[in-house]
Amino acid sequence: MTEREIAEIRRRYRPEKTNITHLRGCYVNEKREIVSQFDQPLSMMSEEEAEKILATLKRTLSGAQGRNLFDVEFATQQVVDSEEHRLLMSLRSSGLGDEEAVQAFLQKVIASLSMEGSYLILLAHETYDVPYRSADGGRQDDASDQVYTYFLCSICPVKLTTPALSYFIYENKLSNRPADWLVSPPELGFLFPAFDSRSANIYSALYYTRNPAENHQEFADAVFNREIPMPAAEQKETFQSLLGESLGEDCSLEVVQAVEGQLTEMIEAHKERKEEEPLAVSKYAVKRVLEGCGVPEERLSTFTQRYDEAFGPDLDLSPRNLVNARALEVATPDVTVKVNPERGDLVETRVIDGIRYILIRAEEGVQVNGIDIHIS
Structure with a gap:
């Protein structure tokens, strides 16, 4: 319907x-x-x-x-x-x-x-x-x-x-x-x-x-004696896991931003066109985004295989169940940072002296517990 x-x-x-x-x-x-x-x-x-x-x-x-x-x-x-x-x-x-x-x-x-x-x-x-x-x-x-x-x-x-x-x-x-x-x-x-x-x-x-x-x-x-689609929360968790596990070391910040950015654009375009049919994305659409990011073919094959195992070969998913269009969340076991998805360009990853860092550009308006601070 x-x-x-x-x-x-x-x-x-x-x-x-x-x-x-x-x-x-x-x-x-x-x-x-x-x-x-x-x-x-x-x-x-x-x-x-x-x-x-x-x-x-x-x-x-x-x-x-x-x-x-x-x-x-x-x-x-x-x-x-x-x-x-x-x-x-x-x-x-x-x-x-x-x-x-x-x-x-x-x-x-x-x-x-x-x-x-x-x-x-x-x-x-x-x-x-x-x-x-x-x-x-x-x-x-x-x-x-x-x-x-x-x-x-x-x-x-x-x-x-x-x-x-x-x-x-x-x-x-x-x-x-x-x-x-x-x-x-x-x-x-x-x-x-x-x-x-x-x-x-x-x-x-x-x-x-x-x-x-x-x-x-x-x-x-x-x-009904019929299979109901996986719960939305489980769809998101499963998709995130299979994406990370399939791509391995090729699952970079840029790749994740590209996938989530493409899905968010699909949601916005569907809303603007006021289409009646429910929005759905296929594994092939995600695969094309990964190809555009330069992900190797063997990783793409692994992604396709694991998608089929998790969701079935013919099931399309709702992008709304896969991404949080309101925030880009970057997390470690000890730190969580939420970023406006439209300003993902402020975040980058870098290795300095052999240590991995998440860098966030902060020119002004920096607060800690509501208190304005200055970075010297």
Whole structure:
């Protein structure tokens, strides 16, 4: 799904726009036991409650693509005949009304999910009359050429607050507020089927994880039987390791700056062009940058081999997961220096009398613990 398509579905989560009629789900305690189940109509809630529920569900469609949101592609054989896809299709086609399918799904999620504490499993179903959009982007709300039917699943931790002293404005007094159980934003979830080219794509789902360092692969195995991309934080760490290990002594400051500079330029160019498709970089693009830095062929071959072993031969990565566009960090076991990435020219490495040094040009404005100092 593109950013524009995700945003279009996100806008549905307002009381005046949504066609979601009710919310299904259950409360699971820390022992993985279903304490209660609910099928709650939105029409029976106050406007404020409905807004909060919709806002919570909408968080499942938030974050950056390739970092928090991932497209899950089903194999053709799965769509033709597989238990996991049949279950998802049953939930969708019945509008969450197939009780046997709902209970099977809830049990599958509970059995697979490793999450500390209690949580809610929320399920919402909607039918969306997709407005017609002309080639120039013009939208006609009164002209719908197709209907998009989908359901959203959100897994929300339920956490106990601590007692606190509060001021009650209407009573004009201080009083103790007891501990209470509050629903937190979704930790993970998904939308099925995907909204591709503004229509339903039963070969795909949109997967969400709040924490870029955790992709909950065990949940994806149970629900989709598909491999989810490596967590963003792990992608960055793995890429950095394989780059350093592959290049060895040829991994210089200049080479790292060239790679990170090229990836940062790709991010900025993608942002300026306002492209809808998610930005991705292939191993060949990185290899071309390394070639331009004069890295020997044998090192390039090692890089390609290790990339394939770590990520797979055909996987492209999001540059946003690989670099920190806000800072260039130079670190030793004892010292860490952060530099404006646009001023990487201020940093160089040099060997003086056999000792390796990191040199930073400092003409003015030098401070130590906030105190201006002068270099004599």
